[in-house]
Amino acid sequence: MAKVGRMKLGSQGLEVSAQGLGCMGMSANYGPPKPDEDMIKLIHHAIDSGVTFLDTSDVYGPHTNEILLGKALKGGWREKVELATKFGISVTTDGKTEFRGDPAYVRATCEASLKRLDIDCIDLYYQHRIDTRVPIEITMGELKKLVEEGKIKYIGLSEASPTTIRRAHAVHPITAIQLEWSLWSRDAEEEIVPTCRELGIGIVAYSPLGRGFFSSGPKMAENWVPEDRRQFTPRFQPENLEHNKALFERVKEIAAKKGCTPGQLALAWVHHQGNDVCPIPGTTKMENFNQNIGALSIKLTPQEMAELESIASADAVKGDRYVSVLLTWRNSDTPPLSSWKVE
Structure with missing residues (x-):
């Protein structure tokens, strides 16, 4: 198996593998947690294959995915990887989800992630979702302090609007924007991708396989397990899936x-x-991981790209990406800095 190449992510000096590994599904959201031993083997296989850019978050589990990665990186593995984790989605004691970006929270969650991962410094630290109550400059100010203290190396944002990205970048350079980008999630192409390119910010594409849709097709919706949150996604609802099936069939023909x-x-x-885009497909199976690496050696002609883009146009997909639009960049603008009152 060919080794995975390297790429520069953003313009601040971070270098990562040309494809990353999303680790969420190992512990949460796509079914019951998988056995640690199996997932650690998969992570080590990924690193040995050259996939060294690992993606997690404190909310996956919550917390258990970071603990898993902490175990996997013991014994010399830590030095071989670029580790990204995230903060900003807080699950309250009564089970409600809220987004937080206040300085005390930023600092506390960073310290907690460092402890769970059992490391001294996080390579890339993202704000997972934007807190629309806190000016982004305030959140970035605390992240900048964490960089200065050596607790994080680089800063990223996930699902941030162009305005939020620009304001954040003015406080401290943003290294990467994480966004959903695939043949059925192309809404970032109009404004966010050009903004990143103008500012020299790397792009990390999550769910590049449409949350498994382009691997398994519509049949994946036939037997949801209770713990799989994808069953609630609008795109996987029967009335939308019937329409979306046509897109999969066309992709299958070209493949x-x-x-x-x-x-x-x-x-x-x-x-x-582009060479500034790093997809981070997730998987829990060795065979699927090996298939994903195979994508790196597939060359597409301009004609094939144009054909894929014509069948994956905006009206080709029915249903939103998320149950709530609050989970996307469209609703991630924050109040002006002048509105912030220090208590």
């Missing part, structure tokens, strides 16, 4: 001609968006 799987083709399309 057959190319001699690859639909998932590999969909992932290759993301790779072809």
Whole structure:
């Protein structure tokens, strides 16, 4: 198996593998947690294959995914990886979700993540979702302090609007923006991607396989397990899935001609968006991981790219990406700095 190449992510000096590994599904959201021993083997196999850019968050589990990665990186593995984690989604004691970016919270969550991961410094620390009550300059001010203290190396934002990105970047350079980008999630192409490119910010594409849709197709919706949150996503509801099936069938046809799987083709399309884009497909299976690496060697002609983009146009997909629009960049603007009152 060919080794995975390297790429520069953003313009602050971070170098990562050309494809990352999303670790969320190992512990949460896509079914019951998988056995630690199996997931650690998969993580080590990924690193040995050259996939060294690992993605987690404090909310995955919550907390258990960071603990898993902490275990996996013992014994010399830590030095081989670029580790990204996130803060900002807080689950309250009564089970409600809120987004937080106040300075005390930023600091406390960073300290807690360092402890769970059992490391001294986080390579890339993202604000997972934007707190629309706190000016982004205030959140960034605390993150900047954490960089100065050596607790984090680089700062990222996830699902942030162009305005939020610009305001954040003015406080301290943003290294990466994480956004959902795939053949059925293309809403970031109009404004966010150009903003990142103008400012020299790297792009990390999560769910590049459409949350598994381009790997498994519509059949994935036939047997949801209770712990799989995808069953509540609008795109997977029966009335939308019937429409969305057509997109999968077209991708499958083109993949057959190319001699690859639909998932590999969909992932290759993301790779072809530019050398500043790093997709981070997640998996819990060795076989799927190996298939995902295979996407790196698929070359698409301009004609094939154009064909894929024409069948994956905005009206090709029915249903939102999330149950709530509050979970996307469209609603992530924050109040002006002048509105912030220090208590």
